[in-house]
Amino acid sequence: MSSDEPRAAILHADLDAFYASVEQRDDARLRNRPVVVGGGVVLAASYEAKRRGVKTAMSGRQARMLCPDVVVVPPRFDAYVEASKRVFEIFRATTPQVQGVSIDEAFLDVAGLHRIDVPPVDIAARLRAQVRDQVGLPISVGVARTPFLAKVASGAAKPDGLLLVPPDGEDAFLHPLPLQKLWGVGEVTATRLQAYGLRTAGDVAALPDSVLVGILGPAAGRHLFAVVHGRTPERVVTDRRRGSIGAQRAIGRGPHRPEFVEAALLGLVDRVCRRMRAAHRTARTVVLRLRFDDFGRATRSHSFRHATATGADVAAAARGLLDAAAPLIRERGITLVGVALTNLESDDMVQAQLDLDGPDTTGLDAAVDALSARFGSGTVRRASLLRSGEGLAVPLLEE
Missing domain, CATH: 3.30.1490.100 (DNA polymerase, Y-family, little finger domain)
Structure with missing residues (x-):
């Protein structure tokens, strides 16, 4: 690949069911069982619980109705913060270009390592192994040309997966996805678009930007047009202090x-x-x-x-x-x-x-x-x- 060609060198690393995974790591009795962190409100659910329909922010009563054998544990925030610190140490040992998004996810720009390290997808595989071996937690990673695509790719890779979106395969990856899978497209926006018969990113990509502006307004319409055509920003923001x-x-x-x-x-x-x-x-x-x-x-x-x-x-x-x-x-x-x-x-x-x-x-x-x-x-x-x-x-x- 020449230096002028686009590269898939942005990683989005996202710990899977973070709070619940920490609980399962620390208590062997919880492994392979449906686990919810929280009581009145679900803060996190293991994938065993998610497969039964349990979701974050759902009430504890709803969770028990969907999954009667769910195990509810109280949150241990000190343990989650400590696990997050150890994972972010691995991120920063991988590359100095790290943008933390939340306690359990970050973007990593590894473009500058192309002459001294393995390809980005191999860096991602190594990072996943390090997090599992050193911290004992599963993590999913998306690799793509832009942070937006990497974020969507990590979501598609869950749980505990790795997905590369090559620059020449972006449309093939993005366009079949339901609108709700697009980072930043919420339920209200998706419902409004579905009222016009639009179900996938490809449906939206077939429209001119003027139509989207008419449906969603100038800012949201132009942003979604950029999203479905892969025109989102390409850089990871690492020089901004927490706001x-x-x-x-x-x-x-x-x-x-x-x-x-x-x-x-x-x-x-x-x-x-x-x-x-x-x-x-x-x-x-x-x-x-x-x-x-x-x-x-x-x-x-x-x-x-x-x-x-x-x-x-x-x-x-x-x-x-x-x-x-x-x-x-x-x-x-x-x-x-x-x-x-x-x-x-x-x-x-x-x-x-x-x-x-x-x-x-x-x-x-x-x-x-x-x-x-x-x-x-x-x-x-x-x-x-x-x-x-x-x-x-x-x-x-x-x-």
């Missing part, structure tokens, strides 16, 4: 007491503030995320005049946003609460603010962070969380 740090908690259908929702939110605040300080960042904006009983969503945000890493500041802002959203919550019910810190900055040049209204909590934050680092994140908890016992906290890694 936000967030976590969310599924609390199931209510009604829920306001004090419980507030306690859940403050627990998330503690989690994201610890992660922010560990990354030596500060935040200018706090974002509240809500999901309602009718599956609708809403976000509210508050920006500080000066960036902060203090838990008390973030907690006060989050409480204010939740109070302002209380009428909406009472009207529509709530099933999930989340918080994110955005507009992140380095903590190298933090100007401490004089607190004239109360004590400085910086030392408290540092002490709690130190205890969590030494003894685990669950060592110190807010007293308001000790009786909650509802819902499940889900860490998010965002760009």
Whole structure:
């Protein structure tokens, strides 16, 4: 292949049923059995459970109806974070060009290794073997010319598979796929397209972009036209620092007491503030995320005049946003609460603010962070969380 010809040198590596796989790895009694992580809401399902119809975000009751012999285990986030760190070490030992997408997946650009290493598909096979041998987890990898195609290929390779999409075979791979298999095409968009008799990527590719713009609007129509014709960006983004740090908690259908929702939110605040300080960042904006009983969503945000890493500041802002959203919550019910810190900055040049209204909590934050680092994140908890016992906290890694 000449240097001018396109190469399939982007890998998308995605751990299979990550949380459930960690549980099956660590407990031999769970292997080859249908496993669900979570109780009220399914956070992850093993492939044995998925084959019975169990899906992520499904209620625990639905999961048991579909799969009466399912084994439900509580989440162990420290174990998942540790496994993720070990896998990402393998990614970065493979190539410096790594773009983390979430706790269990990443893009790797191996184009620069073509003179010193084996072909990309062989690099992918080696990476899969290393993750299985060194971390004990199954991982699926897609290899293609663009991140989009690599992502779709890894999905098609699941579970525990490897799929190469050569540049001259992109249309043959992409066009027969159902629209729902295209990364970024959600249920609403797919349903709208299906109303026009469009079922596959090939159906959409046969249309001019003007028709798609008429159906979906300018931005979505042009984007989907680019997607089905392989015109998505080709580079992996590795030079952008994380733009936000967030976590969310599924609390199931209510009604829920306001004090419980507030306690859940403050627990998330503690989690994201610890992660922010560990990354030596500060935040200018706090974002509240809500999901309602009718599956609708809403976000509210508050920006500080000066960036902060203090838990008390973030907690006060989050409480204010939740109070302002209380009428909406009472009207529509709530099933999930989340918080994110955005507009992140380095903590190298933090100007401490004089607190004239109360004590400085910086030392408290540092002490709690130190205890969590030494003894685990669950060592110190807010007293308001000790009786909650509802819902499940889900860490998010965002760009």
